[in-house]
Amino acid sequence: MPVLLRPDFDPVHLRVLAKGSKNASQARRLLALAAIYKRRDTDRGRVDRQIVRGWVLKFNAHGPDEPIDRKPPGQPSRLDDTHRAALVGTIEGGPTPAIHGMVRWRLIDLCQWLWHEFGVFAAKPTLSRELRAMRYHKLTARPPRMSSIRHRPNIFGAICPKDGKTAGLILPWCIIKATTLFLAELSTKVTPGRHALLLLDRASWHRSAHLVVPDNITIVALPAKCPELNHRAAIPRGAGREAD
Numbered sequence: 001m002p003v004l005l006r007p008d009f010d011p012v013h014l015r016v017l018a019k020g021s022k023n024a025s026q027a028r029r030l031l032a033l034a035a036i037y038k039r040r041d042t043d044r045g046r047v048d049r050q051i052v053r054g055w056v057l058k059f060n061a062h063g064p065d066e067p068i069d070r071k072p073p074g075q076p077s078r079l080d081d082t083h084r085a086a087l088v089g090t091i092e093g094g095p096t097p098a099i100h101g102m103v104r105w106r107l108i109d110l111c112q113w114l115w116h117e118f119g120v121f122a123a124k125p126t127l128s129r130e131l132r133a134m135r136y137h138k139l140t141a142r143p144p145r146m147s148s149i150r151h152r153p154n155i156f157g158a159i160c161p162k163d164g165k166t167a168g169l170i171l172p173w174c175i176i177k178a179t180t181l182f183l184a185e186l187s188t189k190v191t192p193g194r195h196a197l198l199l200l201d202r203a204s205w206h207r208s209a210h211l212v213v214p215d216n217i218t219i220v221a222l223p224a225k226c227p228e229l230n231h232r233a234a235i236p237r238g239a240g241r242e243a244d
Contacts, residue, residue: 003053006060011037017064029055030064078122079130083114091136107131107138156182158198165189179205180212187214 011034018030032052079087090113095102102109107124114120114127122130128138156178157168167189171178183198190196196217200206202224213219 003056003060005033005037005056009037009064011035014064033059077130078120078126079114083118083120084130084134086117087114087130088134091131154178158182158186160196174203174205176205176208176210183212183214183217187216190216 014030014034014037018027018034021027021030033055036052036056087110090110091105095105095109097103100109107127110131111122111124111127114122131138153170153172154174155168155170157166159166167182167186169178169182169185171181186196186198194216197220198217199220199222201222205211206219207221
């Protein structure tokens with residue numbers, strides 16, 4: 001069925017509005033409507049008749065300001081204020097482990113709760129947006145850092161090949177502080193009046209300037225790029241001897 005344009009406008013008025021518009025799409029639509037006012041169908045913007053019909057309906061309902069590009073409103077929310085209020089109460093109350101079989105709510109659990117309570121289906125992304133709008137945030141357990149996974153017990157030990165004296169500590173890290181603790185322990189095992197030469201590889205915690213070396217110990221580093229000298233079968237790590 002044909003749709004008549006509202007009678008309070010005319011083609012001259014619409015052309016003036018189109019000339020003053022800063023929106024190209026609005027100006028084009030106003031010119032198309034002005035052509036329809038003149039009963040001309042050849043200047044309707046080279047678009048489908050159904051689209052022009054939509055322009056006419058919006059123009060009749062809202063006037064010349066309606067033919068401006070606007071963001072589509074999208075689908076209405078599946079949740080209303082009643083659903084949101086009940087959802088807040090459920091979240092704040094938390095699940096009952098004996099009843100719900102869990103200690104914290106997941107999105108999928110809340111989706112199922114909405115369905116059972118109100119018959120409202122809400123996908124996880126939809127419910128996630130609703131919860132963020134209500135200032136709720138998803139909490140997840142932080143995965144352990146790789147550095148903490150690698151913290152295994154480390155044995156710091158030294159042996160005197162001549163006398164068979166030993167000293168050792170089991171510490172959680174191979175770091176400068178741990179090496180400093182071991183050197184302090186080793187210092188107490190050195191015979192008073194004698195000096196210990198400690199043979200070590202070139203690990204960073206063995207050569208740091210922040211390493212505290214007792215006065216009765218001298219560290220002797222293995223030569224660089226000589227892995228055969230660091231073989232456990234040849235020279236035990238931390239081997240040393242006392243000297244006068």
